[in-house]
Amino acid sequence: MDDLYREVIIEHYNNPSHRGTLENYNVRFEDNNPLCGDHIEITLLTDSENRISDAKFDGHGCSISQATADILLDYVINKDVEEVKKMTKDSIIELIGIEPGPVRLKCALLSLKVLKAGIYGLSSADEIDLDE
């Protein structure tokens, strides 16, 4: 991981734009990564055309898990829900602009797992496979 670490990740970690919980939402999901204690909750409001009109995340954990959640919400707000369903591991790597390495990939993927599990209305985020 190169110097982008500080710039992108630390910036979003220290000064997130979407931290909090929506008062009005129709999707809510939370999960944690037991390996390192990262925790993410996402609340989402979708409109009549199945677009994400607003979103917020809350939780705690390492900078990658929290910053990625912020970057992810930045990206999905105003996107079609169907588009979000198509996002994979590679979408996240592209979004954050760094290869988090094999070990921290789990941290980076937590927020997308939570988001997709919420959208699909699943009972467990384990059912989400982001490899494909």
Add this chain to the structure above:
Amino acid sequence: MDDLYREVIIEHYNNPSHRGTLENYNVRFEDNNPLCGDHIEITLLTDSENRISDAKFDGHGCSISQATADILLDYVINKDVEEVKKMTKDSIIELIGIEPGPVRLKCALLSLKVLKAGIYGLSSADEIDLDE
């Protein structure tokens, strides 16, 4: 294993002095080495002073197992039974004059195991530990 292989082992294997079964015996035991199919039976006659007055072996298997049996009986005939009880792995190596190597040691030790199991009146030769 060096050239003694041919001289000592092959000689005893091809021309054993003690092959057969005693007609009169007071000790008899047999066992096999399932790993390679070696089989040894020993019959023994001891006298009133607890000396081995005669002994024979029968069986089949590799040259080391059969030749060692012949060499062993050569040695124990006219020996005190108590002396035989003290024999170990090292006694055999000394007797045959070669280090049979880790794999064929089992073949070399079979006849002593059978002999001692018979003398001790055991039900299984597995109880004989020749390391000590």
Add this chain to the structure above:
Amino acid sequence: MFDVALIREDFPILNREVHPGQKLIYLDSAASSQKPLSVIESMNDYYRNSNANIHRGVHKLAEEATEKYEAARTKIAKFINSEKSKQVIYTRNTTESINLVANTWGRQNLKADDLILLTQMEHHSNIVPWQMLSSQLGFSIEYIKITPEGLLDIEDYKQLLVREPKLVSFTYMSNVLGSINPAKELIQLAHAAGAITLVDGAQAVPHFPVDVQDLDADFLAFSAHKMVGPTGIGVLYGKFDLLKKMPPFLGGGDMIKEVKFSGFSANDLPYKFEAGTPAIAEAVGFGAAIDYLESVGMENIDRHENVILRYALGKIMDVPDVKVLNSNPKLKGGVIAFTFGKIHPHDVAQILDRSGIAVRAGHHCAQPLHELFAIPATTRASFYLYNTTQEVDAFVDGLYKVKEYFK
């Protein structure tokens, strides 16, 4: 292009003199193969430059080690054409792979009245785990017969399938007879009868192309050390849905998602089955072995071995008193097990060794098969990509020398 002279240069041990003036002639690859320099060096390099524990470390070495460990898994998956690389579970060897299936799938699915099928030509590794489990759970084991020529008796198999066995576990290639079983057909028949299949690939995967999807195998087990890779590592391949439903095997670090004092939840595949610090350097070496085999080409290896086998069979059958178990080179890999009159195999092997020739003697962990043929032991010569017809000549000359000792 397959050039055995060039291949031999890759294997440093082939230059070894095992006795003064006697260069190694290694005809014991079915027991364990030799290793090319690239495999040895890959582990060397790992220990000198990247060594660290995997998965849980975020430092550079831990990341490199994790990447190498997982890259090898991906290579192995591709090599056997596994659907996903997470279907490749690292074990110690074929034996552990089979025990894993017995203790997880078997314990979960086999009941007292059930039947499983093995064959009469199985290696102990594919007999004893089932005998152990059967003595606990009470299911029955039947052994599919072999013909006097040493081939699987398909008619007997079909008869046994009528009894609706739950599992058919068989070796793809016998390590004694050399017989190559028609795995695809056996699996089709098993599936049609409702049975799950386990393929013991210990002697197959190293020697010819094996494609799990084409075979439609439910499980496949093999060992790195028989396929130019290191000791200490093997593989269990399984169908995704089967592996997913199986309970874990060993418990400990890495195989868990979460542990509390009151209980644990198991990790995702493949980690669910990899408890504790795994054989990391060995995985790296296994990856290099796959690279090596692919660079040579499995079809080429198969073809070369068949040439050597036919040549050897031709010569050995002329030696008086030699009797080969399965002497038909058509459905057979590069293994020749034989008896030599009354001369005990240990003596054959030991005297051959004095000319530098390494063959194996004994029951080759297939005691029941030997019992079936009513012989306690055989001598076995086995071939691999680095063997030559000259080595076969030396071997057969050696047999004549053996004969002289025991007149």
Add this chain to the structure above:
Amino acid sequence: MFDVALIREDFPILNREVHPGQKLIYLDSAASSQKPLSVIESMNDYYRNSNANIHRGVHKLAEEATEKYEAARTKIAKFINSEKSKQVIYTRNTTESINLVANTWGRQNLKADDLILLTQMEHHSNIVPWQMLSSQLGFSIEYIKITPEGLLDIEDYKQLLVREPKLVSFTYMSNVLGSINPAKELIQLAHAAGAITLVDGAQAVPHFPVDVQDLDADFLAFSAHKMVGPTGIGVLYGKFDLLKKMPPFLGGGDMIKEVKFSGFSANDLPYKFEAGTPAIAEAVGFGAAIDYLESVGMENIDRHENVILRYALGKIMDVPDVKVLNSNPKLKGGVIAFTFGKIHPHDVAQILDRSGIAVRAGHHCAQPLHELFAIPATTRASFYLYNTTQEVDAFVDGLYKVKEYFK
């Protein structure tokens, strides 16, 4: 004479630059240690000169391989002062050693109403195997408490012993707290209460002298990779009479005396527990690791680590917001796990890595212990014979840099 500069020369990886201009500072030996050249070369030499399968071969290579494999066992036995070398069973790692005991001794001796004791500071490897078995057999598990300082609560232990547990299984040294438990006393108390004992020696055997006869331990488990040896091999030591009575673990080649279609009989010790082709090269490497540790001297290693630990504790306790789990160097090995204010351990480790400093972040496979302290994860620096006070300085400097990122 212990000279850390000379020792460092034996470990090639310590010269590695992990990032441009950043030499490796390896503070992650509790996860896996680095390897000296002699260990790496011993395996190299094995593969280049002696590689063959063991036990059943009568040719030169098979004999050499067998001798090396068994010579290493003898060395290991002497190292831990085992009565006989056949009481040293090769496994893959500490985890498999513990699973072996659970699945053999445990399955044979534990009943539904029984109780076993673990401690609150156990590694997952000494928790999950027992949880798995308990869910099958129904016995209960109690965890001996630890004090707020991170030491085992002997009073709680004595209370629990009144309930007559069948087994007490505990770590000699915690891989998180560093706490060294009074193993000899714990075993005496256990025996007086009629319990069998298993000592998880994963963090002990590599770091200070361990004598199984002096401890009177019934079982001891440890891994080569944490004691300058290779991955893929570990040991289970057991008392002879216990091992003899235990049923086999995995089934297959080498662990049998005889196999028939109708059943098998198990081999003698230690082979009864070593099914299939074992980790041969790894045993050779393990033997070289023992030679290396003995040439340095375990007392010297212990003393050096304690010097480094005290130095490090002195410095790190001055860093604002750092909180060390068990900061008392008296009953503690060379492990410092800590929290750093609100900064997540992953971030600490990742930023330290940029200066070449390798530490571990997470729950270190001791999740229940972390839960007890109400923290999801810690950063851990751990020391071994090759670490220096200069490395500690760089590490502490690194912590100040970390602080700057997260203001």
